[in-house]
Amino acid sequence: MPLRDVVSWTMLIAGYSQCGFVDEAFQLFELMPERNAVSWNAMIASYVQNNRFHEAFALFRRMQEEKVTLDKYLAASVLKACTGIGALHQGKWIHDYIEKSCIELDSKLVTTIIDMYCKCGCLDKAFQVFNKWPDKGISSWNCMIGGLAIHGKGEAAIELFEEMQRRMVAPDHITFVNLLSACAHSGLVEKGRHYFQCMTRVYGIEPRREHFGCMVDLLGRAGMLDEARELIHEMPISPDAGVLGALLGACKIHGNIKLGEEIWEEVIRLDPENSGRYVLLANLYARAGRSEDVAKVRKLMNDRGVKKVAGFSMIELEGDVHEFIAGERTHPESKAIYGKVNEMLKAISCAGYVPESDGVLLHDVEEEEMENPVYHHSEKLAIAFGLLKAKPGETIRISKNLRVCKDCHNASKLISKVFNREIIVRDRNRFHHFKNGLCSCKDYW
Secondary structure, three states, rough: OOOOOOOHHHHHHHHHHOOHHHHHHHHHHOOOOOHHHHHHHHHHHHHHHHOOOOHHHHHHHHHHHHOOOHHHHHHHHHHHHHHHHOOHHHHHHHHHHHEEEEEEOOHHHHHHHHHHHHOOOOOHHHHHHHHHHOOOOOHHHHHHHHHHHHHOOOOOOOOHHHHHHEEEEOOOOHHHHHHHHHHHHHHOOOHHHHHHHHHOOOOOOOOHHHHHHHHHHHHHHOOOHHHHHHHHHHOOOOOOHHHHHHHHHHHHHHOOOHHHHHHHHHHHHHHOHHHHHHHHHHHHHOOOOOOOHHHHHHHHHHOOOOOOOOOEEEEEEEEEEEOOOEOOOOOOHHHHHHHHHHHHHHHOOOOOOOOOOOOOOOOOOOOOOOOOOOOHHHHHHHHHHHHHHOOOOOOOEEEEEEOOHHHHHHHHHHHHHHHOOOEEEEEEEOEEEEEEEEOOOOOOO
């Protein structure tokens, strides 16, 4: 092209990004002779869409230094980055900026704000934004119902759905995914059955794999493994790895080795590279004391080159996000952090804490690695850092990429009581609000 303007540069960056070539897109971005807000948004959005939230934040800070005006599109992209890593402080700043700068709100931006507050553990603020917005579309209702679901507030999610019906807002398939998920996280079996049937009979929405997955999860968690298996057999569409994985997870919870082995054979054909499927079966064997079978699964993983996912936890303090990996000592304040961990463990041991390894030889990929001692799991490191650095009485908020392990769950309950501090943990499945020695999940997770 003889003349490359900012539009052509930005379109090329967007094209690379949509094809997954994020690093190449950034190289182009750096070569641009001039940039506008659209260019910055294209690159930040590219990082967000590829779950590279730290790089999105770094670019946003550069943008601020260059005095680029934040418009509603840029605000939406950065809010999604906040959502991805649980950066509530930064998300609040952007929301305040939107209000002070009188940036035009639309349904999409409002829904993004609601989603940020829900997934950063601030339901009250999410409800404030939701209730103030007069023109609520289906996406706003779905977002709020989904937010209640991941916080384990099943009854509240159902109440909001009923309010949505009174407002004559027609539900869609996402509404029912969120509603059934809310029932699954809260153990509302009969309610889940009711809405699963109503979806088709009343609203004419045919269930998709996501809906069946929620129902299998609901029944499986409640111990109704035979009914969950029968539901899979009756599916008019073939089950995917997500549906079968929900039942496999239930087999682990309830120690059903026979069914677990049967389901594992099916799910591994669909998802052979997912390490979580292997370690679920290994944990099932380990809890039954079948160490030889655990070793066979481990060998199978090694032979197939399947690698376990490393767990990490993140905590945001004063707008900066700190990331911890189990057993690591690379943080500049690691000495103080590990000292605080030891203090925590001594204090909760006096309150009855006993390390929980549950005899697992190959720990679930949805939890922390057993190669590191349970008392140095990333969640404990993040909590210790929060106790060191957060203001007195300030809620400690942590985001994890994997499922919280049983030991950290038990420890967090006691830490909240002994140190008189509310701790909110978002893992890959849901939120856990620890306060006064209790968890919002009521140990149903």
